[in-house]
Amino acid sequence: MSILVVGSVALDTVETPFARIEETLGGAASYFVTAASLYSQVNLVAIIGSDFPREHLDFWGKRPVNLAGLKIEEGSTFRWAARYHMDMNTRDTLDTQLGVYAGFHPVIPEEYRSSKLLFLANIQPELQLEVLEQVSDVRLSVLDTMELWIMTTRSQLTEVIKRVDMLLMSEEEVRQYTNRASLVAGVRQLLDMGLRYVVVKQGSYGALLFGADGTFFSAPAYPLEEVIDPTGAGDAFAGGLLGYLATVEPQQDGEDFSIDRLRSLAMDDVAERYQCLVMCSHFDPNWCSGEPGQAQTISRRGVKLL
Amino acid sequence: MSILVVGSVALDTVETPFARIEETLGGAASYFVTAASLYSQVNLVAIIGSDFPREHLDFWGKRPVNLAGLKIEEGSTFRWAARYHMDMNTRDTLDTQLGVYAGFHPVIPEEYRSSKLLFLANIQPELQLEVLEQVSDVRLSVLDTMELWIMTTRSQLTEVIKRVDMLLMSEEEVRQYTNRASLVAGVRQLLDMGLRYVVVKQGSYGALLFGADGTFFSAPAYPLEEVIDPTGAGDAFAGGLLGYLATVEPQQDGEDFSIDRLRSLAMDDVAERYQCLVMCSHFDPNWCSGEPGQAQTISRRGVKLL
Numbered sequence: 209m210s211i212l213v214v215g216s217v218a219l220d221t222v223e224t225p226f227a228r229i230e231e232t233l234g235g236a237a238s239y240f241v242t243a244a245s246l247y248s249q250v251n252l253v254a255i256i257g258s259d260f261p262r263e264h265l266d267f268w269g270k271r272p273v274n275l276a277g278l279k280i281e282e283g284s285t286f287r288w289a290a291r292y293h294m295d296m297n298t299r300d301t302l303d304t305q306l307g308v309y310a311g312f313h314p315v316i317p318e319e320y321r322s323s324k325l326l327f328l329a330n331i332q333p334e335l336q337l338e339v340l341e342q343v344s345d346v347r348l349s350v351l352d353t354m355e356l357w358i359m360t361t362r363s364q365l366t367e368v369i370k371r372v373d374m375l376l377m378s379e380e381e382v383r384q385y386t387n388r389a390s391l392v393a394g395v396r397q398l399l400d401m402g403l404r405y406v407v408v409k410q411g412s413y414g415a416l417l418f419g420a421d422g423t424f425f426s427a428p429a430y431p432l433e434e435v436i437d438p439t440g441a442g443d444a445f446a447g448g449l450l451g452y453l454a455t456v457e458p459q460q461d462g463e464d465f466s467i468d469r470l471r472s473l474a475m476d477d478v479a480e481r482y483q484c485l486v487m488c489s490h491f492d493p494n495w496c497s498g499e500p501g502q503a504q505t506i507s508r509r510g511v512k513l514l
Numbered sequence: 515m516s517i518l519v520v521g522s523v524a525l526d527t528v529e530t531p532f533a534r535i536e537e538t539l540g541g542a543a544s545y546f547v548t549a550a551s552l553y554s555q556v557n558l559v560a561i562i563g564s565d566f567p568r569e570h571l572d573f574w575g576k577r578p579v580n581l582a583g584l585k586i587e588e589g590s591t592f593r594w595a596a597r598y599h600m601d602m603n604t605r606d607t608l609d610t611q612l613g614v615y616a617g618f619h620p621v622i623p624e625e626y627r628s629s630k631l632l633f634l635a636n637i638q639p640e641l642q643l644e645v646l647e648q649v650s651d652v653r654l655s656v657l658d659t660m661e662l663w664i665m666t667t668r669s670q671l672t673e674v675i676k677r678v679d680m681l682l683m684s685e686e687e688v689r690q691y692t693n694r695a696s697l698v699a700g701v702r703q704l705l706d707m708g709l710r711y712v713v714v715k716q717g718s719y720g721a722l723l724f725g726a727d728g729t730f731f732s733a734p735a736y737p738l739e740e741v742i743d744p745t746g747a748g749d750a751f752a753g754g755l756l757g758y759l760a761t762v763e764p765q766q767d768g769e770d771f772s773i774d775r776l777r778s779l780a781m782d783d784v785a786e787r788y789q790c791l792v793m794c795s796h797f798d799p800n801w802c803s804g805e806p807g808q809a810q811t812i813s814r815r816g817v818k819l820l
Contacts, residue, residue, distance in 0.1 A: 428732035
């Protein structure tokens with residue numbers, strides 16, 4: 209199953225309290241494509257300027273990434289600059305230069321239209337609606353968004369939510385959009401809009417899956433000792449999720465500056481972390497309750513990490 | 515295996531944005547005893563005043579709770595009053611009346627000394643050291659503490675940490691005590707002090723277990739739609755943890771005002787939630803990585819919740 213993704217490809221300048229990198233490959237679609245192409249064919253729709261470094265295209269060229277829908281236009285590539293705070297969870301956007309994105313309208317190439325999985329990465333809801341108008345054969349459509357659209361284009365965002373199968377939101381975004389203090393109540397409200405699934409992203413705490421049929425699944429995060437650059441973690445997570453759904457092979461990461469760590473990731477790395485998560489999230493399914501005082505054998509579970 | 519617990523038994527007055535309850539049963543040891551006695555014999559060491567309501571003792575009398583070490587002294591029971599903020603994660607202590615706790619020194623009765631599991635509930639580190647001086651046969655000693663002791667009696671707390679097997683701390687407390695931004699680095703520092711295990715409590719995100727041998731286990735929290743009174747959640751968690759270790763039957767809860775919900779909890783309720791956690795934390799251990807594009811059967815996992 210191939211995956212269609214529509215979103216931003218950008219050049220990012222990122223500062224953390226510990227380091228700084230200039231004009232590196234960024235944008236939601238870049239993170240998504242790099243993660244998802246570990247699993248399956250990915251069909252990219254985005255726009256870049258004539259100043260976009262050729263090396264990034266060459267990198268994707270070595271992966272099962274179709275660039276037929278990547279428009280190259282005379283002008284500047286979208287640029288984003290941000291500075292992370294000490295806790296690495298909050299950041300200030302220092303600069304946004306739309307460049308060729310200013311007049312962008314996504315066009316889905318004919319050869320992409322058989323894609324069964326669709327990821328609407330974080331761009332304006334109006335553009336996401338334009339994408340939905342051009343696809344008909346999708347089995348699962350997945351939507352990502354951000355606080356900016358909840359605040360400024362809520363009604364269009366609501367239209368998109370009503371037309372997709374799965375929504376990815378951070379827990380803060382769920383509370384903002386639904387205006388509910390209880391996460392579970394907020395998710396229920398979202399599911400009542402017609403979504404089949406809501407995935408709540410909780411940063412270093414992992415992610416929760418809620419289904420309209422009552423399904424619940426809690427995925428712990430892999431505990432990282434050092435976070436170098438959290439940019440794109442949610443997009444890489446989405447790439448792993450849809451990649452998994454395309455081939456049943458999960459992935460979840462977000463280390464090193466830009467996509468450099470992701471770039472060097474091999475399926476063996478994914479398999480190794482997956483096995484860690486199998487172990488560290490395993491509850492003995494054969495446990496059953498006995499009377500107090502009735503001792504049972506303790507089976508130790510866990511995985512070597514430190 | 516019986517469990518020895520030393521800690522506070524109190525009368526609490528708790529306000530939330532939604533309700534208020536006066537002079538209800540509270541104190542770390544009360545929550546612990548009520549949870550742990552679902553699993554195993556619990557031997558309590560604490561002090562109460564002559565004004566302590568008889569009904570609470572009658573309640574524990576119906577459980578496998580030994581009250582031989584509960585001293586009843588002429589005077590007032592320890593009282594604590596607090597108000598929770600809107601998010602239920604933060605609270606202000608409004609009043610603390612030590613009463614008979616002021617001159618308390620724990621005495622472990624002879625009949626308790628064969629207890630194999632020890633829980634040092636949150637009291638002054640000096641008193642916790644006095645308990646450690648009186649026990650010799652313990653197989654696993656578990657320590658709980660609070661921000662107040664990290665700030666005011668750090669050196670005594672350090673002494674206690676060096677003499678126990680397992681430490682329970684919230685993630686904020688790990689960062690405060692170790693002065694490390696990285697939780698994993700902070701836990702490593704704690705393990706380097708000689709602890710065998712560190713359990714990091716993350717509130718509604720669950721808990722993490724780190725072992726000195728590199729063991730790691732992530733336990734998700736059961737997602738509650740409504741939180742009525744979070745007081746004692748960590749103590750009830752500890753009760754479930756040590757109860758599990760005594761009989762291999764896990765437990766984790768914290769609903770309703772005071773211990774009312776916990777009081778009404780039966781082992782079937784525990785078993786039901788356990789089965790939910792089995793399902794919602796299950797990663798397919800037989801998954802293995804294939805080549806991109808090589809589709810495998812999707813096995814849906816999860817548990818009905820909403």
